Amino acid sequence: MKRPIGVIDSGVGGLTVARELMRQLPKEAFLYLGDTQRCPYGPRSEQEVRAFTWQMVNYLLRKNIKMLIVACNTATAYTLQELQENLDIPVIGVIEPGARAAIKVSQNKRIGVIGTEGTIQSKAYPRALQSIDENIRINDLACPPFVPMVEDGMLSGPEAEGIVARTLQPLKNMNHIDTLILGCTHYPLIKGLVQNEMGNHIQVISSGEETAREASLILSYQGLLNQSEEDPVHEFYTTGNMEKFRSVANSWFDQPVQVLKRIRLDHVQSSAI
Amino acid sequence: MKRPIGVIDSGVGGLTVARELMRQLPKEAFLYLGDTQRCPYGPRSEQEVRAFTWQMVNYLLRKNIKMLIVACNTATAYTLQELQENLDIPVIGVIEPGARAAIKVSQNKRIGVIGTEGTIQSKAYPRALQSIDENIRINDLACPPFVPMVEDGMLSGPEAEGIVARTLQPLKNMNHIDTLILGCTHYPLIKGLVQNEMGNHIQVISSGEETAREASLILSYQGLLNQSEEDPVHEFYTTGNMEKFRSVANSWFDQPVQVLKRIRLDHVQSSAI
Incomplete structure (x- = not known):
């Protein structure tokens, strides 16, 4: 299954999870979305975290992801169950x-x-x-x-x-x-x-390491592993400063971040569609 | 879900997996079946291993297990895919x-x-x-x-x-x-x-440790974890000598093996039912 795997986080912290995902699942393509602009989520209300998380999820769903990784503990704590109930793809939290x-x-x-x-x-x-x-x-x-x-x-x-x-x-x-x-x-x-x-x-x-292993198991268990021989291309999206994001991301990954886009989420729906 | 989890092995080796399962999933009840009489499976033909494995599986299916762990590498190598295709419960190999x-x-x-x-x-x-x-x-x-x-x-x-x-x-x-x-x-x-x-x-x-963790994930992912407050009772079945089995099992578990039965598998069907 060549469809990509979506990874969402409040900012750059989830890149520690993405790095492990790419290392343990080198055939898979990942779309990483970091809501850097509105980071940190930790001190925010449950209601706000849920709305922001749904905006990220709805953005990535349009890109036809086959699995969603919630690479943020705060977002996982408040939204995992709701996401699992509403999406028809596997959703894994941290x-x-x-x-x-x-x-x-x-x-x-x-x-x-x-x-x-x-x-x-x-x-x-x-x-x-x-x-x-x-x-x-x-x-x-x-x-x-x-x-x-x-x-x-x-x-x-x-x-x-x-x-x-x-x-x-x-x-x-x-x-x-x-x-x-x-x-x-x-x-x-x-x-x-x-x-x-x-x-x-x-x-x-x-x-991060543990989440990557569980993602690997669920992909295999549900027959969703990518069988293609082509090298995957990863894409990164940030709601904040691109250069700051790029510099952190480049210092964490073996290869430079190729596709990086700044996006806006304020007009994306903030609940289940 | 109070239904037990089945664990099959060619003999006593799978008790290393069962021990980890019981440690990491202390609320679950396990039925362990060791085909001690016909152990080892390692040098046997694929056809023979498949037939023996199906006999163990068919025996445990009658006991209404909610998940099957194939705690034997040889049996996993030859039968896992076939079991996953034929059974409507999750099947996990090692x-x-x-x-x-x-x-x-x-x-x-x-x-x-x-x-x-x-x-x-x-x-x-x-x-x-x-x-x-x-x-x-x-x-x-x-x-x-x-x-x-x-x-x-x-x-x-x-x-x-x-x-x-x-x-x-x-x-x-x-x-x-x-x-x-x-x-x-x-x-x-x-x-x-x-x-x-x-x-x-x-x-x-x-x-063993790794299989127990994956079993834990699949139970949770599929909503199959036992929610009951009662202490689980484990049952052990062997096709061979009961005293030898008991002595090995007792040396591996924290508490003595309570339920142990000698069973025969030769009349059990040796293929998918």
């Missing part, structure tokens, strides 16, 4: 893959979750984890400084280390978790800082 | 999960596979790997001594180390793989020996 991966590696069933205010307030991770195993104990923590820090390119150095240490302090004082889910697609960019702060005995889960 | 996990972790795209003669001759792993990424290079090797070694309980010591070293020699002399798939559900029992022999720079993939 929360359940992270939850299943954590259940796989945790030995003591005490799992930490960090994310944006929206993701943590939604309790989507505790729900996903406990629907599979109700004996799991969860410590979750909103980390509002992390997304702006990553967006500003502050990925290392004493100041970044200080912010990470101060923000994670409440989690370190709590129960003895053995696994920590990075519940925001920006966080893999500071995975090293988080790992150092939490200690090497903690297994840190990036949902 | 080969694709292992392949996807290897693609996730391999950095240099050179992947080793070890398994029984049947599994290696079928080329099921190279097919699964290359259908996703045709640039992957594969070195596969049949290891006939490993299943009898594990069945005899020889899991450590100088003799076991010697057998593993001699058997794996051809793989060590080949291309520089960075990932090795244990393509037989008996092999996780000697994972330590294999890891020592291959070196710590090789990532060793056990398909």
Whole structure:
């Protein structure tokens, strides 16, 4: 099936998921849409996140995508179920893959979750984890400084280390978790800082790798894998500054971003069509 | 959905998969059927493996299972597609999960596979790997001594180390793989020996953990997860010696095997019904 796979995110964070998707599914073509202009979604209301997400989805549906990846935890927390109920293509979020991966590696069933205010307030991770195993104990923590820090390119150095240490302090004082889910697609960019702060005995889960694996399984399971021999062409859309997007994207991918377009979403319908 | 999940294997090796299934899906009830009497399947013809597998499947279908896990690589290699085409419940094998996990972790795209003669001759792993990424290079090797070694309980010591070293020699002399798939559900029992022999720079993939994760995803994706609060009761069936089976099973599970029955399969239909 040569149709492309749509990937949506509030901005550039979802590129960590896209990179894994392209690495694990090298025959597939991806359309990436980052709503950079209206990023971050974390502090926004549920209603707003749902409207923005539907605008992205409706934009990509016109491009005949065969699968949708919601590469943003906040959007997944608020819209995944609604999208799955309304679309007739497979829809994969980033929360359940992270939850299943954590259940796989945790030995003591005490799992930490960090994310944006929206993701943590939604309790989507505790729900996903406990629907599979109700004996799991969860410590979750909103980390509002992390997304702006990553967006500003502050990925290392004493100041970044200080912010990470101060923000994670409440989690370190709590129960003895053995696994920590990075519940925001920006966080893999500071995975090293988080790992150092939490200690090497903690297994840190990036949902990008896990989501890519689950996408691969669903494509295969539903017979949707691309069989064509041609090299895929990926397309990127941003609602914000193109040069800023290009520079981040180029630093993350092995090959330069070829097709990049600036788009407007304000006239796209903000609910199911 | 309170219906149980069926797990079939040529013998006791699939218990490594069952253990992971029970750990990662603690609310689900499993029916495990091990064809111990006719084990090993590795050296048998495709026709024979298919007939034996259908007998196991038809036996479990009568018990109203909601999903089937083929926890035997040889049976998966020969029958998975046929089972998926003929059954109206989800059918999961152990080969694709292992392949996807290897693609996730391999950095240099050179992947080793070890398994029984049947599994290696079928080329099921190279097919699964290359259908996703045709640039992957594969070195596969049949290891006939490993299943009898594990069945005899020889899991450590100088003799076991010697057998593993001699058997794996051809793989060590080949291309520089960075990932090795244990393509037989008996092999996780000697994972330590294999890891020592291959070196710590090789990532060793056990398909049990991966299969359990994929089963979890498919159950969730299809709305089949058990929502009941009752503790599940697992049942075990063997075609061979009950005491031998019980002793292996008890040594692998946290709690003693409660329900264990000896069954006969020779009168069960050996093809799709």
